[in-house]
Amino acid sequence: MSVSRFPLLPLALAIASAASYAADDQVELDNVYITGGEDQVRTQPGSATLIDDIALEEFEYTDINRILNAVPGVNLQQEDGYGLRPNIGLRGTSPERSKKITLMEDGVLAGPSPYSAPAAYYFPNVSRMSAVEVFKGPATIQYGPATIGGAVNLVSRPIPFIASGELDVQYGSDNFQRYESWYGAERGQFGYLIEGLRVSADGFKDLDGAADGSTGFERNDINTKLSWESLGRISQRFQLKLGYADETSDETYLGLSRADFDADPYRRYAASQLDNMEWQHSTIHLNHLLTLASGASLTTDVYRHDFHRDWFKVNKFAGGKTLQEVLLDPTGVNADFYQVISGNQASVNNDEQLLIGSNDRTYVSQGIQTRFNSDIELAGLINQLEVGLRYHQDSVERDQSEQNYAMLAGGELQAVAGTLFTTTLNEDEAKALALYIKDDIQLDTTRITLGLRHETIESERINYNPNTGVKLNKQEMTQTVTLPGIGVFTQLNAEFGVLAGVHKGFTAATPGGSGDVQPEESTNYEVGGRYFSASGNQAEVIVFLNDYTQFSGTCSFQNGCSNDQVGNQANAGSAQVAGLEASWKSEHQIANVTLPLALTYTFSQGEFGEAFEDTSGAFGEKGLQIEQGYEIGYLPEHRLNIQTGIRHDAWRINLSALYQSEMRNVPGKGAIAEADRIDAHTVFDVSSAYHVSQQLQFYGTVDNLLDEQYVVSAKPYGFRPGKPRSLNVGVKLKF
Known part of the structure; x- marks a missing residue:
């Protein structure tokens, strides 16, 4: 495909221009974020959350879902319990595979194919990140392509100024193991960082009839950064990041019937014994920053990501019976099929054989982007001007097949000779040119942000x-969109400020489907206030409305769509x-003990404005007649996270409590039927640490201190559980 022949590196060297981090006695992280x-977040005319390295170390999470629990406005659909393939929504966007948000690493698009196939089956390992940033509201316009819900930026570990490194070893329940090490330094004009990560676990589910019972995963991640800088009136810095990661996981979409979930939520049916995901990901990212004597800067990024995945998994019965049908009612006419799924009965005919598919996909994502920043004085007002340009190409090649497998009397699956066939063979490709202009105008104590x-x-x-x-046919589509936005923040006094904003939201359409497919568009409003006291107390309350003129969904296996x-x-x-989004942070000092407290709360309501039939299953269930006023699925009304703890000199203890109200598996009204209900749950996490010295920490x-048994998803095939109680211990050695 033409997308794979884009000459990135020569073009990068021809036009790249960028700037230096100040050579102080430490890395200036404000240049990384x-x-x-934090100072910029306080006056942001829009919602922005920064979770820095100190906050990330409080609970030592390796699951992005648990990290984002502390961010208001986030709606999540958990899946595997470890955060391997998170489903993140912002302000009510569909969380499915994070396809409705802009996902970035170090400011560049990180999804496998964010335009042509936005469902993100790859997510970077958060263990190697130094910060997580979340943007919502007018702040998202410059971070497209998805500008309705918001953006998530993962900040990788910066090159340390002073030669230093760390070894982090962790072990825990279900043979969970994590080994992470890094070392780097600035040496004159040059800098380097080398880091490696390996994470694995046997999994917490029990596979029917399996000899080893493994339902776990293995992940490896190797990254290198190299930098060179030149200081002076015109300073510049080049940084090259190279990375490789892979995963093998025995993961499945197959869940349980309601009765089986209630009896043992961690059971896995024998029909999923061959399910396995394998992927490999490589990245190259060249960053060049140029700073002029005037303070203006030009930043250029050139990037390419290659991703290949193959998910081998059970899909349905060869006779057409769906797994969801059987698990919704495993009795009567479905009784024999249920016995086959559970491995208690052999397949007696073709209809009772299982179709297991190999979903082989190859992704390419690459591009070049540049932005110019300068402070300009006009009519006595300071304008912080930013102009950005990005050319991006991505593609996906799908080669998906299925084969009949018979369940044998002993509960094992056996391929049926001569039944292998290809189900899907296609290619999607997208080329996108984006330009944005943002102007921050400071007028006394008011900051006005204009964006286009x-x-x-x-x-x-x-x-x-x-x-x-x-070749059968080609479907082509051209979309052109202009998205304006404005945000205002006014500091009313030393402690309190108010904000308001409105912007046009957009999510690009993808080729495929029947009829005239339109992109998703909305007008988004927000209004709120912020409080920062001299003692360090912080509070924020924002009310938002996303008014869609066109709401869209995209089919995937996760929401139960067919091949x-x-x-x-x-x-x-x-x-x-x-x-409504609300947050509160404070610290109280009692003698030599510090008591931190952080609270985030989100209230959300979403409903369809028109009646229609879900003909594909993209919105919840194929054939469902959706009426005006039906509530959107996988959007809980209430999410509350409370984090507190106690710190004293060399030790600390932290507690996190998450409450999530019930939510719908499919759109509907009124009381939620048991078969379609994701029950409310409360989960407590605890962490502790002791510093033996500045170099050594235990x-x-x-996680899940009270061992709460709860449903995280009923899609696509039955109920799946959250992770049970798991205990991990670790040691960090700095050098």
Whole structure:
């Protein structure tokens, strides 16, 4: 495909221009964060949250879901218990595979194919990150392509100024193991960082009839950074990041019937014994920063990500019976099929054989982006001007097949000879040119942010005959959109400020599906206030409304769509999502003991504005007649996270409590039927640490302290559990 022949490196060397970090006695992290650091967050005319390295170390989480519990406005759909493939939504956007948010690492797009196939089956390992940034509201316009819900930026570990390193070893329940090490330094004009990570576990589910019982995973991640800088009136810094990661995980979409979940939520049916995901990911990212004597700067990034994945998994019965049908009612006409799924009965005919598919996909994502920053004085006002330009290309090649497998009397699966066939053979490709202008105007104690984003996207899908490989047709689509936004923050006094904003939201359409597929568009509003006291207390309350003129969904296996629908988009017309986000942080000092307290709360309500039939399953269930006013699925009304603890000199103890109210598996009204209900749950996590010295630290964590048994998802095939209580201990050695 043409996308893989884009000559990135020569073009990068031809136009790259960028700047130096100040050579102080430590890395200036404000230059690493897109938010600009905590001081900038305080006056941001829009919602922004920074979770820095200190906050990340409080609980030693390796699961991004648990990290984001501390961010208001986030709606999550957990899946595997370890955060391998998180499902993140912001302000009511669909959490499924994080496809409705802009996911970045170090300010560049990180998804496997964010335009042509935005469902993110790859997510960077958060263990190697130094910060997580979340943007919502007008602050998201410059971080497209998805600007309705918001953006998440993961900040990788910076090169340390002074030669230093760390070894971190962790062991815990279900043979959980994590080994992480890094070392780096600045040496004159040069800098380097080398880091390696390995994470694995046997898993917490019990597979019916399995000899080893493993339902776990293994992940490896190796990264290197190299830098060179030149200081002077015109200073510049080059940084090259190279990375490779892979995963093997015995993961499945197959859940349990309600009765089986209630009896043992950690059981896995024998039908999923062959399910396995394998992927490999590589990245190259060249960053060049140029700072002029005037203080203006030009930043250029050139990047390429290659991702290949193959998820071998059970899909349905060969006779057409779906797994969801059977698990919703495993009695009567479905009784024999249920016995086959559970491995208690052999397949007696073709209808009772299982179709197991190999979903082989290859992704490429690459581009070049540059932004210019300068302070300009006009009419006595300081304008912090930022102009950005990005050219991006991405693609996905799908080669998906299925084969009949018979369940044998002993509960083992055996391939049926001569039944292997290709189900899907296609290619999607997108090319996007984006330009944005942002101007921060300071007027006394008021900060006004004006933003404008313009994007042109050309995308296509080529379908091939699954049997012969002959090209069948090509679907092409061109989208051009201009997105304005404005945000205002006013500091009313030394401690309190108010904010308001409105911006146009957009999520690009993808080729595929029937009819005239339209991009997702909305007008988003927010208003709120912030409080910062001299003693360090912080509070924020924001009310938001996302008013969709066009609400859309995209089919995937996760939401239960069939092979022929995967990747296709569908429209639902108008919809509205409204809510409230609130947060509070404080610290209290009693003698030599510090008592921190942080609280975040989100209230969300979302409903469809028009009646229609879900013909593909993109919105919850194929064939479902959705009425006006139906509530959107996987959007809980209430999410509350409380974090507190106690710190004293060399030791600390932290407690986190998450409450999430019930939510719907599929759209509906009124009381939620048991078969469609994701029950409310409360989960407590605890962590502790003891510093033997500045170089040596011991720590321990307990996730799900009270061993709460709770449902995280009922899609696509039955109920799946959250992670049970797990105890981990670790040691860090700094050098």
